Amino acid sequence: MVGGYGPMFSAVKFGDALNKGLTLKMNQCPVKRQWPRLFEHVRNGYLKPSDIVSHRIPLEHIAEGYHIFSAKLDGCIKALVVPGAG
Numbered sequence: 001m002v003g004g005y006g007p008m009f010s011a012v013k014f015g016d017a018l019n020k021g022l023t024l025k026m027n028q029c030p031v032k033r034q035w036p037r038l039f040e041h042v043r044n045g046y047l048k049p050s051d052i053v054s055h056r057i058p059l060e061h062i063a064e065g066y067h068i069f070s071a072k073l074d075g076c077i078k079a080l081v082v083p084g085a086g
Contacts, residue, residue, distance in 0.1 A: 012024070052077055053077075053078050053080055054075055054076050054077040054078055055069070055074070055076050055078075055079040055080070056082050057069075057079050057081050058082050058084060059081055059082065059083050059084045065079055065081065
């Protein structure tokens with residue numbers, strides 16, 4: 001899974017987590033190092049990114065689509081947001 005840092009306003013306040021007795025586990029993926037290998041696999045047909053797309057959500061239905069993705073409903077694995085027809 002590839003991820004990135006969110007904006008600072010959503011950053012975890014470690015003092016608050018400590019006071020609540022939370023356990024945090026995290027790690028980083030060497031994304032830049034893995035990109036060339038990933039693209040090679042896609043070019044050679046070993047990976048087909050479209051195979052993991054389970055849902056296409058029209059932009060005008062984004063709230064419903066987010067709910068489906070967030071709650072993992074309807075077998076949702078990976079959702080793409082599709083721009084509207086207008």
